[in-house]
Amino acid sequence: MITSSVSVAEHLKRVRELIQPTKPQHLSVEEAHGRYLAQTVQARVAIPSFHNSAMDGFLVHDKDLSGSGPWTLPVSGEVAAGGLPQEVVPNQALRIMTGAPISGDAKSLRVIPSEFTDASLGPAQLPTQVTIHEVPKKRHIRLRGEVVTPGEDIAHPNTLIDAGTLAFFLTAGVSHVSVYRRPQVAVISSGDELVSTANVGAAATNNVDNAAGVATGVGTADENADYRIADSNGPMVANLLAEHGPVDVRRFHVGDGTDKLTALLDELTSSSAQPVDLIVTTGGISQGAFDVVKAAAVDSPNADFWFGNAAQRPGSPQGAGLWNGTAVVTLPGNPVAAYVSATIYVLACLYILQGRVTSTPAEARSTTEWWPHCAALVHAHPTLPLxxxxxxxxxxxxxxxxxxxxxxxxNTGGNPGSHFVSTLIGIDGLAVIPPAEDAEHPDSPGMATVLGWSR
Known part of the structure; x- marks a missing residue:
């Protein structure tokens, strides 16, 4: 265990180096919604898969529209979307609907939209003839494969399968894809002072049946309940992760004794247990006599940890390491400090596990270089701290x-204190104010980089 002081970027680099993406799994495209691709996807069919009309109108031969109009042609039939293609013979027109197939040499044909003819718009009987008043510049024909050809790469690793991507894959004939498995994360809040919100201030006579509080993330009421506080960190971190899913989160609470924490960490990281990809702890890493996380890491032969101070406010106490080879990120216990630290360090881990990001710069001068996907540069309000x-x-x-x-x-009145939980209500992200020695304009807020804001 090493105790030292580092920059935010240095600690972020250390944390990220503990993480690898989860193992890929093969799922149907619909099952894979919300996941990130692990392999390149190739189209199985052309898009469009056949020549088809881009408009409702009349299919004609180019050569039948020579000279100056108008042009009147007999209508030989019609074809609708989903119908069989029909050949249009020279000197005749074929009524055609959007998406309907086109046979023959599509490059010698064109679709004249109904608006350029004397035909009735909307539902109408098939006319015996049509008069074309004007020939638009566009042919209004979608050629087979003009968007995608079979075998063409259509998506690459780290692509999110959202609703639009899902539609594209299905259109391209892709039914199954390789995606990264949902990350499994355990969140452990620590401290004898923590109880469930229902038990804050509860008297001993109101004790509830919660003997399994260590495993479920809630405490029990006792004679000291009036002097205990709600465990907000565990639910906060768990739900912050859920907001950035896909992820499965299990939540736990331990007191100030090392035995239960050590046993829990050993269980979570053992091969016989349901494996976790990441463990996040809150509290117990500062300089106090009851800092259980640090004490457990010092005592266990299964732990290889760094603890120290990151040059940030709030949330200076930080830690990270491996417990039986599983990554553990340790956060401070003050709520705003825990939220800030989780936003920077834990979400970075989650994004790697999900396959959302892979590149890790060899050197990073600032926090934002590690967050290119959800950092925005906006104007800084004058009340932001210098x-x-x-x-x-x-x-x-x-x-x-x-x-x-x-x-x-x-959202802080200029005071980003680690105990002002009210500052987290309704926020859009975290403004990063770099150290004065790294700031371009140390005497003026100027522009601000906001982490976690991507709207």
Missing amino acids: PRPGKSQLVPVQVVPADTGLLAVP
Whole structure:
């Protein structure tokens, strides 16, 4: 175990190096919705898979529209979307609907939209003839394979399978894909002072049947209940992860004794248990006499950890390491500090596990270089704190429209204290105020980089 002080970027690099993407699995495209691709996907069929009409109108030969119009042609029949293609003979027109197949040499044909003819719009009897008043520049024919050809790469690893991507895959004849498995994460809040919200201030006579509190993430009421606090960190971190799913989260709570924490960590990381990909702890890593996480890591031969201070406010105490080879990220116990730290470090781990990101720069000068996918540069409100020497400041903000563009407004009254949980209500992200020595304009807020904001 090493105790030292590092920059935010250095600690983020250390944390990320503990993580690898989950193992891929083969799923149907619909089952894979919300996951990230593990392999390149190739089209199985052409898009479009046949020549078809891009408009409702009349299919004619180009050569039948020579000279100056109007042109009147007999109508030989019609074809609808999903129908069999029909050949249009020279000097005749074929009524055709959007998406209907086209046979023959499509490059010598064109579709004249109904608006350019004397035909009735909407549902109407098939006319015996049609008069074309004008020939538009576009042919209004979609050629087979003009979007995608069979065997063409259509998506690459790390692509999110959202609703639009799903539709594209199905259209391209792709029924199954290789995606990264849903990450399994355990969140452990620590401290004898924590109880469930229902038990905050509850008297001993109101004790509830919660003997399994260590495993479920809730505490029990006792004679000290009036002096205990709600466990908000466990639910907060678990739900922050869920907001950035896919992920499966299990939540636990331990007190200040190392035995139960050590046993829990051994169980979570043993080959016989349901394996977890990442363990997140909150609290117990500072300099106190009852800092259980640090104490357990020091005592266990199964642990290889770093503990120290990251140059940030709030959330200076940080830690990370391996327990039986499984990655563990340890967060401070103060709620805002825990939220800030989870947003930076834990979500970075989750994104790697999901296969959302893979590239890790060899060197990173700032926090934002590790967050290119969800960082936005916006104007800084004058009440944002100015850069300070030696520390990054991470301020909960709302991003609002202004005359100058988008504006990051602190949700803290300028005080990003780790105990002001109210500063987390309704925020859009965290404004990163770099140390004064790294700031481009240390005397003015200027622009602000907001982490976690991608709208």
